[in-house]
Amino acid sequence: MKRAALSAILLVLVAAGSSPAAVHVSILGGYALPTEKNYAGAFAFGGRLSFDLHQYFAIEVSGFRYETSVAGTEDGLSKGTLAVLPLEVSLVGRLPLSGGRFTPTFAVGAGYFIHQFSLDPQIGADWETVGFSITEKLDNAIGFHLGVGLDIALNRSLSLVVDAMFRFAESKAAWTMTDQTSHEEISGALEKLDQGSIALGIGLKFSLR
Amino acid sequence: MRKTANQNSIVGIVFFCLLLILFLMPTRAVVERQPQMFSSLSPAENALDQSHPKLQSALARLEEIYTSSGLTRAKEFAGLRKMDMVEDTVRVVAVTMPMPNQIQTRMVVSAMKQRIEALGGKIELAYRQNIQTYIPIQALTTLASDPLVKYVRLPLKPVPLEVVSEGVAKTGASQWKSIVPYRAQTGAKICILDVGFKGYESLLGSELPATVVTRSFRADQDIFADEVHGTANAEIVHDMAPDAKLWLVNFETADEQMGAVDWIISQKVQVISYSLGWFNSGAGDGTGWICEAVEAATSQGTIWATSAGNAAEDHWEGNFSDPDGDGWHNFSGTDRYLEFHARANMPVAVYLNWNDWGTWNGSDYSGSNQDFDLYLYFWTGTSWDFVDKSSNTQNGTQLPTEEISGWSSKTAGTWAVSIRKINATRSVKLELFTYNNDEAIEYFVSPGSITIPADAASALTVGSTSWVDDSLHYYSAWGPTHDGRIKPDFVAPSGVSTSTYGERAFWGTSASAPHVAGACGLIKGNSPYSMSQIRKILEKRAVDLGEAGKDNRYGYGRLNVK
Numbered sequence: 001m002k003r004a005a006l007s008a009i010l011l012v013l014v015a016a017g018s019s020p021a022a023v024h025v026s027i028l029g030g031y032a033l034p035t036e037k038n039y040a041g042a043f044a045f046g047g048r049l050s051f052d053l054h055q056y057f058a059i060e061v062s063g064f065r066y067e068t069s070v071a072g073t074e075d076g077l078s079k080g081t082l083a084v085l086p087l088e089v090s091l092v093g094r095l096p097l098s099g100g101r102f103t104p105t106f107a108v109g110a111g112y113f114i115h116q117f118s119l120d121p122q123i124g125a126d127w128e129t130v131g132f133s134i135t136e137k138l139d140n141a142i143g144f145h146l147g148v149g150l151d152i153a154l155n156r157s158l159s160l161v162v163d164a165m166f167r168f169a170e171s172k173a174a175w176t177m178t179d180q181t182s183h184e185e186i187s188g189a190l191e192k193l194d195q196g197s198i199a200l201g202i203g204l205k206f207s208l209r
Numbered sequence: 210m211r212k213t214a215n216q217n218s219i220v221g222i223v224f225f226c227l228l229l230i231l232f233l234m235p236t237r238a239v240v241e242r243q244p245q246m247f248s249s250l251s252p253a254e255n256a257l258d259q260s261h262p263k264l265q266s267a268l269a270r271l272e273e274i275y276t277s278s279g280l281t282r283a284k285e286f287a288g289l290r291k292m293d294m295v296e297d298t299v300r301v302v303a304v305t306m307p308m309p310n311q312i313q314t315r316m317v318v319s320a321m322k323q324r325i326e327a328l329g330g331k332i333e334l335a336y337r338q339n340i341q342t343y344i345p346i347q348a349l350t351t352l353a354s355d356p357l358v359k360y361v362r363l364p365l366k367p368v369p370l371e372v373v374s375e376g377v378a379k380t381g382a383s384q385w386k387s388i389v390p391y392r393a394q395t396g397a398k399i400c401i402l403d404v405g406f407k408g409y410e411s412l413l414g415s416e417l418p419a420t421v422v423t424r425s426f427r428a429d430q431d432i433f434a435d436e437v438h439g440t441a442n443a444e445i446v447h448d449m450a451p452d453a454k455l456w457l458v459n460f461e462t463a464d465e466q467m468g469a470v471d472w473i474i475s476q477k478v479q480v481i482s483y484s485l486g487w488f489n490s491g492a493g494d495g496t497g498w499i500c501e502a503v504e505a506a507t508s509q510g511t512i513w514a515t516s517a518g519n520a521a522e523d524h525w526e527g528n529f530s531d532p533d534g535d536g537w538h539n540f541s542g543t544d545r546y547l548e549f550h551a552r553a554n555m556p557v558a559v560y561l562n563w564n565d566w567g568t569w570n571g572s573d574y575s576g577s578n579q580d581f582d583l584y585l586y587f588w589t590g591t592s593w594d595f596v597d598k599s600s601n602t603q604n605g606t607q608l609p610t611e612e613i614s615g616w617s618s619k620t621a622g623t624w625a626v627s628i629r630k631i632n633a634t635r636s637v638k639l640e641l642f643t644y645n646n647d648e649a650i651e652y653f654v655s656p657g658s659i660t661i662p663a664d665a666a667s668a669l670t671v672g673s674t675s676w677v678d679d680s681l682h683y684y685s686a687w688g689p690t691h692d693g694r695i696k697p698d699f700v701a702p703s704g705v706s707t708s709t710y711g712e713r714a715f716w717g718t719s720a721s722a723p724h725v726a727g728a729c730g731l732i733k734g735n736s737p738y739s740m741s742q743i744r745k746i747l748e749k750r751a752v753d754l755g756e757a758g759k760d761n762r763y764g765y766g767r768l769n770v771k
Contacts, residue, residue, distance in 0.1 A: 074392060126387050130771055131750070132736070134391060177391060177736060182749030184742050188392065 024050040024058075026161055028203030032066040032084075035196040038076055042068040044199060050092065058092040060107065064165075064199060070117070076193060077173060078136055079120040084195065086111040086167060088145060100153060105163065107147035113169045113195055114140050127177075136175040141195055143169025151205060159205040169195040254584070254595040262602035264353040265362040267292070267612075271299060275346040283346055290615040291556070292363060298331065298343040302464060303352060304360045305338045307573055314338050321357050328352060333428045336464040337572050341428075359573075360607060364462035365498070367404065367485035368558075368644060375676040376702035376724045381771025382449045382731055390452075390735045397734035399726060400456035400478040401443045402469060403485065405436025408709060409443065409457060416444045416708045418455055422476075426460040426469040434459055441709035442484050442723045449727020452734050453480075463490065463498055470502040474509050479733050479740065481506055482726030483515040484719035486660030488560035488642050489610035493657070493664050493691035496569035500665040507667035512740050514726035516718035517672040517697040518660030518686035522649035523549075526640040526657055529563075529581070529630060538628040538639065540652045546586065546593065546625035549643050549650040553621045558614035558644040559585060561599070561628060563637040564691065565609040577609035580631035581639070585613045588623040596624075600631075609637075614644070621647075655687045656761060659697065664690040669698050669729075669744065672764065673721040676702035679754055679767055685718055688761035695759050699751055701725050701768040728770050 026048040033041040046064030053059055065085040072079030088111030096103045117138040127134055149163025176187040252270055260269030267290055275283035280297055287293075293300035305321050308314040318335050325332060325340065328348040333341045341364055344352055353361045377383050406423070409432075413419055421443075425432040443455055456478055460466045473481065491497020503513045525547060529538050537545040551557045561583040567575030580603040586593040599611035618624075624646070628639060642660070643650050663670040663686065673685040682703060688696030703720035725747070732743045751766035759765050 074394070078391065079389070123389050123391070126389065127391065130381070130384050130388065175392065177738070179738075179746045179749070182746050184738070184746050184749070186736075186738050186742060188737070 022052045023208040024048075024052075024205050025208065026050065026203050026205040028064065028161065028201040030064075030199055030201035030203075032064075032068070032197045032199040034068055034194075035198065036076070036194040038071040038073050039082065040069045040071070042066040044201070046201070048203075048205075050205070055096070056094050058094065060088075060090040060092050060109075062088050062090065064088075064201070066197075066199075072120075076190060077117060077138065078134075078175070079123060080136070081118045081120075082138065083116040084197070085114040086143060086145070086169075087114065088112075090145070090147070094151075103151040103153070103159075105147075105149040105151060107145070107149070107163075107165070110142065110144050111167070111169075112140065113143045113171065115171060115195065117173070131180045133178050133180060134175070136173060138173040138193070139171045141169045141171035143167055143195065157207045159207070161201070161203045161205045163201050165199045165201065167195075167197045167199065171195050251595060251597050254598065260600070260602070261350050261353045262604055262607070263358060263360050264349060265360075266598075266600045267363065268299070268301065268349050268361060272346055272349045288615075293343075295343055297347075298329070298345050299349070300333075300341070300343050300364060301349070301352075301361050302364050302462070303340045303342060303344075303358055304362070304573070305340065306357055306359045307338065307570070317357050321355070324355060324357070325352065334464060334468065336467045339464050341462060341464045364464065365487060365490050366462055367466075367487050375705045376445065376720075376768075377448050379676045379702050380449070380724060380728060380768045382728060384771045385731055385735065386451075388735050392737040393733070393735055395734060396452040396454050397450065397480060397730035398456065398476070398478045399446055399450065399453045399480040399482060399730040400458055400473050400476070401439055401446060401482045401723070401726075402458050402460075402466070402473065403436075403439030403442060403483075404461065405432075405434030405459055406439040406443070406457045407433040407435055407437045409433075409440045412440065412444065412708060417447050418453075421455045421457050423457045424469075424472065426458065426465040426472070428461070428465070432457065432459055434461070437709050438484065438719065441707045441715050442482055442719065444707045444709055445705070445715070445720060445723035446482050446727040446730065449724055450730035450734060453727070453730040463487075467498070467502055470506055474506055474511065479511060480726050480729045481511055481513045482723045483513060483662075484717075484722045486516060486518045486520075487662065488558075488644070488660060489562050489608070489612055491661045491664070492564070492566040492569065492574070493562075493640070493659075493661070495664050495666045495690060495692065495694070496566075497574075497661060499662040500668075501571065503662045503665035503668050510740050512669060512726070512729045512744065513665070513667065514669045514671055514722045514729065515663055515665070516660075516722040517663045517670050518658065519673075519684040519717050519719075520642055520658045520660060520686050521655040521684050522653045523643045523646060523684075524641065524658035524686070525650060525652050525654050526638060527654065528636050528638050529628070529633065531630065536630050538630070545627045547627075547641065547651050548588075548623055548625045549646040550623050550648045551618070551621065551646050553619060554617050555645045555647070556615050556617040557585075557624055557646060559583060559612070559626050560642045560644070561611040561626075561639065563609045563639045565603070565637055574608060576606035577603040578605045579603060579609065579633040579635065579637050581609075581611065581633065581637075582629045582631055583611035583613060584627040584629060585616065586625045586627070587616075587618060588625065593625060604632075649683075657689060657691065658686040659688055659690070660686060663696055664694075666694065669725055669747075670696045670764070671718060671722040671725045671768075672697040672700040672762065673703040673718045674700040674754070674763070674767055676705055679752070681755070681762055682716070685721075685762070695761055696764065698759075698764040699725055699747065699768050700754065700763045700766065725768055728768055731770060
C-alpha cells in the first residue's frame with residue numbers, strides 16, 4: 001500500500017510538471033488533536049504540493065505526520081506510542097480576496113493513513129520477565145478529510161498558510177499474547193478504532209511558477 | 210468352728226487388702242490409659258447387630274442409649290461422636306428413595322418433609338433427594354422405616370487438611386508485582402470455600418483485601434465457625450494474587466456445600482480454592498456428591514483447586530484376606546490389627562470403604578451388598594480393649610462405608626482397627642483412612658491415598674512440597690485415583706508463614722491448594738487467557754519433580770508461574 005501511495009504521488013508530480021499551471025510547495029507545522037480520547041494531542045509537521053488547475057481550484061498532495069501517546073484501554077490499543085502519517089490527495093477550492101492578498105481555501109479529499117504502533121516498552125519488558133510476549137499491530141487505513149484555511153500572500157512567491165483539517169478514519173488492529181513456555185497463544189481483533197483527528201497547521205507556501 | 214471362723218475372717222481381711230492394693234496400684238495405671246467412657250458407651254463387641262438396615266449404626270446406637278439410659282447419656286455419646294444435637298433431637302440427613310425424574314423427586318421430598326415435621330423434626334434444608342433435619346432421637350427408627358426413605362445417616366462433613374507464605378517467591382508469583390494487566394479486568398474473582406473464617410475481619414486491608422464478600426451456608430449462618438483454617442487459606446490466595454477479589458464462603462455439611470457451590474457459580478467466580486477433604490463420600494473414581502459439585506463448577510469454566518490430602522501415611526488399601534478363616538481381615542499373616550498411635554485427648558477417626566459402591570447416577574450410588582464392619586481397639590498395655598464398632602448394614606442399597614470417630618484417650622497410646630466380614634460373596638478391595646493419629650499407621654499404603662474430591666477429573670489437585678528444597682512432604686497424598694488416573698496435578702509449597710497461624714507454620718496440602726488457586730487468579734486477573742489455557746500454561750511451566758513427566762506423587766511438578 002505504501003508503494004502504491006507513493007507511486008500515486010509521483011504520478012501527480014510528473015503530471016504537474018508537464019502542466020503549465022503554477023506549482024506551490026508548502027511546509028507546515030501544527031498540532032493534531034485525535035478524536036479518540038485515549039490518544040494524546042501531539043505536535044505535527046508535514047508538507048504539501050499544490051498544482052493549480054484553475055484560478056479557483058487546485059489539487060494537492062500532502063503528508064502530515066504526528067506521533068501520539070496512547071493511554072490504553074481494554075477494548076482499544078494498549079498503552080504505547082502511535083505514529084500516524086496520512087498521505088492525502090485533496091481538491092482545493094480558493095476564493096482570492098483583496099486582489100489575491102488573502103485567499104480563503106476549502107479542501108476535501110481522501111488519504112492513506114500509515115500507522116505504526118509500539119507497545120509501551122515497559123509493559124513488554126515486564127511481561128517478558130514472567131515469560132509472555134505481546135504483539136499488537138494496527139492496520140493502515142483509508143481516510144477522508146475536510147479542511148478550511150487562509151493563504152496570506154507575503155510577496156509574489158511566498159505566502160503564509162494557516163488551516164484546520166478534520167480527518168476521519170477507522171482502522172483495525174490485532175493483538176497476540178504468547179506464553180513462551182507452553183506456546184499457548186491467545187489473540188484478538190480490535191475493530192473500528194477511531195484514527196480521526198483535528199489538526200491546526202501553520203506554514204509557508206512557496207510558489208514555484 | 211470358732212477357729213474356722215477366725216481363719217475365715219483373716220482370709221477375708223487379707224483378700225480385701227489384696228483387692229485394695231490391686232485396685233489402688235496396678236489397675237489404676239491401666240484405668241488412666243483407658244480412653245474416656247469406653248465401657249459405658251461402647252457397644253458389646255460381639256453383640257448381634259439388629260439395628261435398622263436403613264439407619265447408620267452410630268444413629269442406631271444413639272437411639273439405643275437414649276432408650277436404655279436417657280437423654281444425658283445420649284448427649285454424652287453424641288458429643289463423643291461429634292453429632293449435632295439440640296435438646297432431644299439429632300441432626301441427620303434423610304436420603305429419599307431415588308425417583309426417575311426431578312418432578313417425582315420433588316414430590317417425594319415434599320411428602321417426606323411433612324412426615325419429618327409430623328415426627329417432630331425441624332428441617333434445615335433440602336438438596337436434590339437429601340433432607341437435612343433435626344429429628345427426635347426416639348423417632349430415628351420410625352424415620353428409617355418410612356418407605357420413602359432410602360437411608361438415614363449423619364450429615365457428611367469435611368475435615369480441614371491443615372497440617373503460612375514463602376510460596377509466593379518460590380513459585381515466581383512475586384515477579385508479577387510490576388505486571389500491568391493486559392486485556393484483563395484487574396483482579397480475578399476467587400472464592401475460598403471452607404469451614405470457617407475466624408479472625409478474617411482483623412486482617413482486612415492488610416493480610417486480606419480491604420473488602421471481601423462473605424456468605425455462610427451453615428444452618429446457623431456463622432461465617433467464623435470458630436475455625437481459622439479458611440482465613441489462613443484466604444491469606445495465601447491474597448499473597449499470591451494481591452489484586453484478586455475474594456469471596457469467603459463457608460458451610461458445615463455436604464448438602465450445605467451443594468447450595469454454596471450453586472451460589473458461587475451464580476456469582477461468576479473464576480477460581481475456587483478448596484482445602485478440605487472428605488472420607489467415605491465417594492468411590493474415589495471421580496464420582497460422588499462432592500466430585501459432582503466440582504464438576505458443576507468447572508463445567509462453567511471455573512477452576513477448582515483442591516488439596517490432595519494429607520493421608521500418604523494414614524491410608525491402607527488391599528483386598529480382603531482371611532487366611533486363618535476366622536472372618537476377620539488379616540493385614541499381614543494372621544495379624545488382624547492395624548495399629549496407629551495418637552496423642553492424649555486427640556479424638557481419633559477411622560473410615561473404611563470398599564469397592565462396591567455400585568453405579569453413580571448423578572445423585573446417588575446404587576449401593577452395596579457386600580457387608581463388612583469396622584472395629585476400634587485401644588491397647589491397655591497388656592491387651593486390646595474393644596472401644597467401638599461401626600456395623601452399618603449393606604444388603605443392596607446402602608453405601609459400602611463404615612466410620613468410627615470421636616474417641617480419645619487421656620494418655621497418648623496405641624489404637625488398632627479390625628475389619629470383619631459379615632456377608633460378602635466376592636473379593637473386594639478395602640480402603641482405610643485414619644485421622645488425628647500422630648505417626649504413620651502400621652502397614653500404610655501411600656499409593657491411592659488422595660482424599661475426596663482430589664479424585665475429581667476436572668479438579669486441579671495439589672500435593673505438598675517444601676518451600677525450601679522442593680522435597681515432597683511425608684504426608685502429601687499420592688494418586689492414582691481408583692479408576693487409574695494420575696493425581697495430583699501439581700505440588701505447591703506448604704509449611705509457609707501466615708498471620709493467622711503466627712509463629713506456627715501452615716502445614717499440609719491445605720496450604721498448597723491456595724497457592725495454585727492464587728496462581729490461577731494471578732494469571733486470570735492480568736491476562737485474557739481462558740481458564741483451560743491457564744491450566745495448560747501451569748502444566749507446562751511446572752518444575753518437573755520425581756519421575757519424568759506427570760506422576761502420582763508430584764503431578765506435573767511444582768507450581769511455577771515465572
